[in-house]
Amino acid sequence: MTTDHPPAFESTGSIELQSVADSKIISVSLYSSRAEITRLYKFPVKTGQNQVNISGLPSVLEAESLRVEGRGAATIHDVTVSTATGEHTPTSSPELTTLLSKREKTSAALARCEKSIASLEQYLGSLSVQHLDVYKLEDLMDNYECTGSKLDDKKTDLTEELRLLDADIVLERERIAVPHENDKLRVKAAIRVFAQAEGDVEIALIYAVPRATWTAFYDIRVDMNAKEDPITLIYKAAITQNTGESWDDVPLTLETSTPTFGLDIPQLSPWNLDIDRYAGFTKSKKRSRSYTPGSMAINYSERRKESEGGSRGAMLSYDDGILEPMQIQGASVTSKGNFSATFRVPGLVSIASDGEAHNFTIVELSLKAEMSWISVPKVDVKAHINARITNASEYTLLSGSASVYVDGSFISRSDVPAVSPQESFDCPLGVDPSIRITYHPIIKKLSHSGFYNKSANHVFSQRITVFNTKSISIDRLKIVDQIPTSQNSQIEVKLVSPALILPSENSGGSGGTLKGTSSKNPPAAQTVNVARGVVAHWDGVDEPDCAVESLGLDRKLNWICSVAAQTKINLALDWEVTVSPASVKVIGL
Template sequence: MVTSETPPPFEPINVIELSSVESSKIVSVSLYSGRAEITRLYKLDVKTGQNQVTITHLPNVLDWASLWVEGRGAATIHDVTVSYSPTPPTVTTSPELSASLLKKERTQKALDRCKKSLASLESYLGTLNVERIEVAQIGNVVEKYETEAEKLDDRALELEKQLRDIDQEIISERTKLNAVGRGWNNKLSLQAAIGVFAEHEGEVEIALIYAVSSANWSAGYDIRVNMQTKEQQVTLIYKAAISQSTGEVRSQFLFVFHKYSLHPIIRLQAIPASHNSAGPPVLLRKTNVQAVEEMEESDDEMGFGIFDDEPSMAHREIGVSSTGNVSATFQVPGLITVPSDGQQHNVTIVQLKLDATLSWISVPKEDTKTHLKARIKNASDYTLFSGNASVYVDGSFISRSYVPPVSPEESFDCPLGIDPSIRIMYHPRSKKVTHSGFYQKTANHVFSQRITIFNSKSTAVDNVKIVDQIPVSENSQIIVKMSNPALTLPPSSGTTIANGKPPQPVDVSPGIKAQWDGTDEPGFDMTALGKDGKINWVSSMPAQGKMNLHLQWEVTAPACAIIVGW
């Protein structure tokens, strides 16, 4: 059909070029182990119709498939592609560099002239004939030479100094040119092209949310123990060591989140109009993510849905996929700056006041030193990730330790180093031998071991555990019996204890109990009760107190037997 109407002309595409470094700000960074999610906000003016927005200087470590786009304003996002930016021409000169080179050339020529003048003066002095000069004039000639030569020397020194200064200016300017030509492009050479169709002219906002590698954090701790109090003796300072070398060299404000939630990861894949640009299709961010009931933070706190409170740009038709994931996150109040230097920068996540049960343990048969240990309960909402810890007791650094993974309401053991105020003497062992029998003589060996413990503290201590051991017979002809403390083994049926319960501790003296070693520990294997010969005493000691322990056992064997191992 022929018509006289002329079709409307195509509106030209409005091209907008933005530098991610200069035209945006980082509004949040969610840091994970080995990666980070960055949200950058851009403000730009669009014209009615089609706008092609190109954002340059995105980091090379950006995960192309992770790029999400959100927008606010009366416009529609059509497509998003990622590619490498064209390599800019190498910058080799500038007006400043040209001026410095010209100044150097002029100064060099002036220095050459000065040196020639000085050489001419010396040459003239060498041509003078003493026989033709009156004696009275020789002094004037020499004085004139000295004056002129000194002026030329000073001039030459000044020009040489100027040349050195000019050379520094040239080096500095060339360094700047190299930074412009190569510095940013080494790590920030990606660009994103975004098609935006605007209903009318005006300002819109676009947020780019993308993941980058080369960012990491690890847990670390300061454990401070106050021995002067009985409640909440432990202060645990939970720290994060953050490092990044993403190439986003301007200061970044990193937030580390703190709630443990189950939430979906929803990704929406764009359907590009063409495949002319390099790289795979990009993922667009969905703007109406539904929060899960367990999730107490808002989408805005998590870096999602930053435009949820206002009308958001629509997206062109997309396909949807979703997966579930459990994430452990922390939130740190305030802002911190982490440069792109690959170095670790520490930030405090939280400071926790925790209850702990302190105990002292020593195996004086091996070493008379007393080790201090804390059984710490994580009575907080924070999960503790594995990490190294610096241990302080009453303000003094004691040792390095290690914190295992600990969930809320779980407990963990933390070695606190040597406590020199609990001193132990392991006295020499005594032995008595008697014989009995007429035809088959039997030797009875009685061993006695004394242990003395001193508490030199000005305060009482509880849970002091001393571990010792008697030998265990591996031959039916050798019988070992412990006589002090009077610990016995319950009757057994085969390889199991009859009632499945360990024997009760024995009261040795007021405040001191003896037991088979291990029976007070959770998950103890009852079938191993007493098989290693280990026992322990657990006691409470008053300030400046002293405690004596006595271990005695008998070994009965044929008198002619040669026994080894005791």
């Protein structure tokens, strides 16, 4: 529609439109905490001023977000938004009227039945021997029994019917006591439209509503025997809306971004040092001076202003610069830089305003993953599986829960973090029972050395057996163990096997040292080849943010193993503890 100043014409009257009946939702963009709705209205106008009154818009509509667009030979002058008043809760309904009428008739019938029973009893009681022919006594009693039985059955039926009617009346009164759905659609929009000529025009109302949200959740299916792309990730959306209007056969887009417009870059306040002039005052006096009402009022007003500005910006922020959708299996995705994406749900969807979750599949992705196993047999001999999954797709994964299936069996529930395209994340896959680990009892030996100042030498040997019962080999099995840490200069801990040493020559605890026995390893050796397919190193070496100077300080070490199918391997951890003098009692040994 044009925005030029129209010529002066008198008003031609008003056009009354009911939003749900006289329009159709042509677009829904759903964010994490609100939805943007586009409704299209088509109606005829006359030459001159037309007052268009649209009723039945959602009561939760955010008035500041309302935009009006149109097509046709007309000009939009102004838009006014208001809320309908005078609504009341209904106290009656046709169904309730019918039930009350039935109850009145049933109650009257029951009263007549009870009166008939009373009359029958009164008649029988009025009879005496002189008035009764003894030969007719049997017939009289038979008639009394038959009539009384019929009346009793009728009374029972009427009583039950009355009880059911009373229950139905209670339910109907409760139903009509609930505000009608129209109470959720009480916002009105008044639009002045000037038409250059008589004809049909189209007006689109675009507005934001809260009480609408979507969350991501996933099914992660793992094929342990697959060499390529062992992970199938099914990306799903749970959509909930209670806006007051149903979304019937609408095109739906899901936005991964969360509007944060109106938030400024944080600013650092001055950081000043000064002398405490109130050092002689009591704490209570200082406290009363620090929290003055004036300073609280200023802080509150500033925070309130920032909060209101941030909220208003979120309501008004809608991105119209949608890039061309890129088709991907099952859905389309539009990438917006590296910050967000828009998913177009295939086809048309219908979502009732019922507050219930409606689930849709966004896409099914085949992803690469690096499988690994980890066990801490000193605590638990179970081998835990972990998948390092790379999101090699164009989809931004939102944080959400995931149901994990391994080889078709449900294993566990996990959490998927927020993952950008080409980013990786870890997904625990539960316990692998086909990897059997034995943590053998520790072997201890004690000897003494020295003549005047005897020392006690404690030698420890820990054996670990790993048995891969699978029909395929496994790589990247991590076994985690530890040796003790000395906290006293009279205690020396020496690692024998595997022959790891610390990055620095003397990095033990308070006076305690850890020394390697192999002269073949340089002072900074961090990795040792123990056997074919088995490498030992300090715990943390394989972490991306590893700090070399901290390696070995906690005395934890790892074996990284490759184990062939149906094969056992043995690992050995040997260390010595020397205590001088031997009479010293060691805690924790």
